[in-house]
Amino acid sequence: MELKTAIEILEYHQEWRLGKREDMIHEPKKLTEALDIVLMEVKKYKSIL
DSSP states (O other): OOHHHHHHHHHHHHHHHTTSOSOOOSOHHHHHHHHHHHHHHHHHHHHHO
Protein backbone atom coordinates (compact mmCIF):
# COMPACT_ATOMS: atom_id res chain seq x y z
CA MET A 1 0.00 0.00 0.00
CA GLU A 2 1.25 3.46 -0.89
CA LEU A 3 1.60 6.10 1.81
CA LYS A 4 -0.97 8.29 0.03
CA THR A 5 -3.54 5.47 0.14
CA ALA A 6 -2.79 4.80 3.80
CA ILE A 7 -3.39 8.45 4.65
CA GLU A 8 -6.66 8.48 2.70
CA ILE A 9 -7.88 5.40 4.57
CA LEU A 10 -7.02 6.93 7.93
CA GLU A 11 -8.66 10.24 7.03
CA TYR A 12 -11.85 8.46 5.94
CA HIS A 13 -11.88 6.35 9.10
CA GLN A 14 -11.45 9.44 11.28
CA GLU A 15 -14.34 11.16 9.49
CA TRP A 16 -16.47 8.04 10.06
CA ARG A 17 -15.54 8.00 13.76
CA LEU A 18 -16.55 11.63 14.09
CA GLY A 19 -19.92 11.01 12.44
CA LYS A 20 -19.16 12.74 9.15
CA ARG A 21 -19.49 9.49 7.18
CA GLU A 22 -22.30 6.97 7.28
CA ASP A 23 -20.47 3.75 6.47
CA MET A 24 -17.18 2.30 7.58
CA ILE A 25 -15.99 1.04 4.20
CA HIS A 26 -12.53 -0.21 5.15
CA GLU A 27 -12.10 -3.59 6.74
CA PRO A 28 -10.04 -3.72 9.96
CA LYS A 29 -7.14 -5.45 8.19
CA LYS A 30 -6.77 -2.50 5.76
CA LEU A 31 -7.01 -0.02 8.62
CA THR A 32 -4.24 -1.85 10.49
CA GLU A 33 -2.06 -1.89 7.38
CA ALA A 34 -2.62 1.84 6.88
CA LEU A 35 -1.69 2.56 10.50
CA ASP A 36 1.48 0.48 10.19
CA ILE A 37 2.58 2.33 7.05
CA VAL A 38 1.96 5.79 8.48
CA LEU A 39 3.69 4.92 11.76
CA MET A 40 6.70 3.55 9.86
CA GLU A 41 6.96 6.82 7.93
CA VAL A 42 6.66 8.93 11.07
CA LYS A 43 9.42 6.91 12.72
CA LYS A 44 11.68 7.54 9.70
CA TYR A 45 11.00 11.26 9.94
CA LYS A 46 11.58 11.28 13.69
CA SER A 47 15.02 9.72 13.25
CA ILE A 48 16.24 12.63 11.09
CA LEU A 49 15.23 15.35 13.56
